[in-house]
Amino acid sequence: MQMHRLLFALLTLLALSANAQLLVTKQAFSMDNFETFAGKTIKQVTVGWESYGELNADKSNVILVTHYFTGNSHAAGKYRADDKASGYWDALIGPGKAIDTNRFFVISVDSLANLGVHDPYVITTGPASINPDTGKPYGLDFPVVTIRDFVNVQKAVLESLGIQQLFAVVGPSMGSMQAIEWAVAYPEWVQRMVSVIGSSQSDAWTTAYLEHWATPIKLDANWQQGNYYDSSAPLDGLAASLMLITQNALTPAFFNQVGSGEMNYSAQESSPLADIRQSHSIVDWLRSRAKQRATSMDANHLLYLVRACQLFIAGHGDNIEHALNKIKAKTLFVTASSDLLLMPYHAKDTHAQLEKLNKNSQLVVVDGDLGHLEGVVGIERHAQSIRTFLQDQ
Amino acid sequence: MQMHRLLFALLTLLALSANAQLLVTKQAFSMDNFETFAGKTIKQVTVGWESYGELNADKSNVILVTHYFTGNSHAAGKYRADDKASGYWDALIGPGKAIDTNRFFVISVDSLANLGVHDPYVITTGPASINPDTGKPYGLDFPVVTIRDFVNVQKAVLESLGIQQLFAVVGPSMGSMQAIEWAVAYPEWVQRMVSVIGSSQSDAWTTAYLEHWATPIKLDANWQQGNYYDSSAPLDGLAASLMLITQNALTPAFFNQVGSGEMNYSAQESSPLADIRQSHSIVDWLRSRAKQRATSMDANHLLYLVRACQLFIAGHGDNIEHALNKIKAKTLFVTASSDLLLMPYHAKDTHAQLEKLNKNSQLVVVDGDLGHLEGVVGIERHAQSIRTFLQDQ
Numbered sequence: 141m142q143m144h145r146l147l148f149a150l151l152t153l154l155a156l157s158a159n160a161q162l163l164v165t166k167q168a169f170s171m172d173n174f175e176t177f178a179g180k181t182i183k184q185v186t187v188g189w190e191s192y193g194e195l196n197a198d199k200s201n202v203i204l205v206t207h208y209f210t211g212n213s214h215a216a217g218k219y220r221a222d223d224k225a226s227g228y229w230d231a232l233i234g235p236g237k238a239i240d241t242n243r244f245f246v247i248s249v250d251s252l253a254n255l256g257v258h259d260p261y262v263i264t265t266g267p268a269s270i271n272p273d274t275g276k277p278y279g280l281d282f283p284v285v286t287i288r289d290f291v292n293v294q295k296a297v298l299e300s301l302g303i304q305q306l307f308a309v310v311g312p313s314m315g316s317m318q319a320i321e322w323a324v325a326y327p328e329w330v331q332r333m334v335s336v337i338g339s340s341q342s343d344a345w346t347t348a349y350l351e352h353w354a355t356p357i358k359l360d361a362n363w364q365q366g367n368y369y370d371s372s373a374p375l376d377g378l379a380a381s382l383m384l385i386t387q388n389a390l391t392p393a394f395f396n397q398v399g400s401g402e403m404n405y406s407a408q409e410s411s412p413l414a415d416i417r418q419s420h421s422i423v424d425w426l427r428s429r430a431k432q433r434a435t436s437m438d439a440n441h442l443l444y445l446v447r448a449c450q451l452f453i454a455g456h457g458d459n460i461e462h463a464l465n466k467i468k469a470k471t472l473f474v475t476a477s478s479d480l481l482l483m484p485y486h487a488k489d490t491h492a493q494l495e496k497l498n499k500n501s502q503l504v505v506v507d508g509d510l511g512h513l514e515g516v517v518g519i520e521r522h523a524q525s526i527r528t529f530l531q532d533q
Numbered sequence: 534m535q536m537h538r539l540l541f542a543l544l545t546l547l548a549l550s551a552n553a554q555l556l557v558t559k560q561a562f563s564m565d566n567f568e569t570f571a572g573k574t575i576k577q578v579t580v581g582w583e584s585y586g587e588l589n590a591d592k593s594n595v596i597l598v599t600h601y602f603t604g605n606s607h608a609a610g611k612y613r614a615d616d617k618a619s620g621y622w623d624a625l626i627g628p629g630k631a632i633d634t635n636r637f638f639v640i641s642v643d644s645l646a647n648l649g650v651h652d653p654y655v656i657t658t659g660p661a662s663i664n665p666d667t668g669k670p671y672g673l674d675f676p677v678v679t680i681r682d683f684v685n686v687q688k689a690v691l692e693s694l695g696i697q698q699l700f701a702v703v704g705p706s707m708g709s710m711q712a713i714e715w716a717v718a719y720p721e722w723v724q725r726m727v728s729v730i731g732s733s734q735s736d737a738w739t740t741a742y743l744e745h746w747a748t749p750i751k752l753d754a755n756w757q758q759g760n761y762y763d764s765s766a767p768l769d770g771l772a773a774s775l776m777l778i779t780q781n782a783l784t785p786a787f788f789n790q791v792g793s794g795e796m797n798y799s800a801q802e803s804s805p806l807a808d809i810r811q812s813h814s815i816v817d818w819l820r821s822r823a824k825q826r827a828t829s830m831d832a833n834h835l836l837y838l839v840r841a842c843q844l845f846i847a848g849h850g851d852n853i854e855h856a857l858n859k860i861k862a863k864t865l866f867v868t869a870s871s872d873l874l875l876m877p878y879h880a881k882d883t884h885a886q887l888e889k890l891n892k893n894s895q896l897v898v899v900d901g902d903l904g905h906l907e908g909v910v911g912i913e914r915h916a917q918s919i920r921t922f923l924q925d926q
Contacts, residue, residue, distance in 0.1 A: 282809075284805070341800050343792070343800075345785035348819050351812065351816045352773075352780070356749060377752055380745075392736065395741055399738075405740070406851055413570075415677070416837065420741075422740050426744070444809065485785065
């Protein structure tokens, strides 16, 4: 009897734990034709999406989560109980969490030209996709796509589910660009907008900076102006780009902590002193992680994501104030003081502009050593401000 | 007679004016053999040097200026009266200036593997030099060189002039590494040390970051493992590296000011929206400047300078405290609050360590929108702290 009780307790615990784990399924959404913001048509667009929690009867409990540059729609949960990792914002999204799936229907959509196109759980349409007109991969013939286009694809997914309003749209980094664009382009839809580690526009600094992420790919001899689908992919260039992206998203404090660990980093390591062809341990660490990640990604897709971010200004016009003035949503900006990629001035400036326009806006500056990634890996420590914002009426 | 007086007056004026302009001559120094810190021998080392002001009788008025990564020994003055630009620290060095050439004999030496090897005024020995053993350029057979090696070459130049002590050693950025290394390696020589926008070691963050400067060169198909001296140089890779270096040395405020000028930057520019192969104006601006600068530089030399910086820890051992404890010089650290490349923590940490060791150290944090370049282009605004430091006994 005691044995049975123990077994029952264990099974209950496992069940709760499985529930806490949010087992999720990737779904697919297709459109025969999609017209881009720049006026080009893309045939047979298919993207992946996933959701957590239940849609209520009047479809008023929807929170759209928009993903970051190297991310996809796997925002929370696991596909299988034995997955090593959960979705990137699992600390934020789930039963009883800040974005409470007992209350909200949370949905996320893979972007066009998603970076992780070779990840079996990513479904996207981009330069690596087959062009129906030629039967070959698009390469650079794929049209330039924008943050507005990502938003419009999401809108089509939502409409296919009969959804016409968003309790909130929430996203980090490139996802924040989409969240802000939602609030500007479709103000009647969006009741609340949360921008995490984000920006309402790519200023001259950011547009120039993003180019450094594209450059290594274009220098790789395998890139061949984007026509590499019948030959070797430019994986060295892609890995070099990912090395820079990773470092830009982190901080000296983080790297120096890595260096002071098992690696036992020293500027005076013997092998790079003896041979110009060798690298320091910290460089090898960064490179090996990037090479591993590159295998599930496509180099051209990275170029298109860079361009989408470079082209971003809320409303996609030439006047940011005019665009922000269209917002009806209550807004929250969460920025990280240690962020070196989208530094706090982005969120502060936009928040200040919204206040000047008499909009309902809040700004939270969070601390921590993770830099930009305070908004992704470090989100658990900053969830309270988002929880409170979503509870307010 | 009056004519003679007039002529004499004019000649005097010209001489004074030439003095004010500091007309300078690049000189050369050679050694048959130079042994590197790592124990390799380089034959026939030749470097350029220049000086401003007069060496006094007991050779006690010497200030050595050590240059930054993309710089050379042209710290002040002009080679010809009609040169467009003066040396990089001309606002700091000259008659009556903070480093007063009426009082001091100021000398600077081109580094080994100097980046500007194709600049007619740079004299250096590096991977682009002819290896006397083979009659061909070294390429990657050139030994790895270190900050200590730059210091040792400077010491040989000074000794060839009968100099045995330095009133001060002063340098920005990579020059600061050399200045600190002088104070640690040859404490009996160095009475005063000024580190501007500098660091006493390449921490894990900095070593990893510097690798992004090397990567584009290695990706350029023309690089060919450094054996490009009989073919096309990897100028695209070199330009890409210089684009990143330039941006790392500046700030959002600076770039956004450039963008808001004649360029009239907009995230929503039509040509990059229409065609993935086109770039934004701010990217074109950055690229065109980098391509222009690349023509006087050598890509392999950049790799060697990156490595010299990556390997730097004051004293070139494994214990920074032990190294700093050797310093006898009075020290001044000038760091820029907006510096994104060698952030203020570098100077602050070293200054704090020196204070803990009961050394005579001062720290000045300067403001401004130029980031790292506050210590080069912006030096005039921060000259007073250096002037005062050199006047103190």
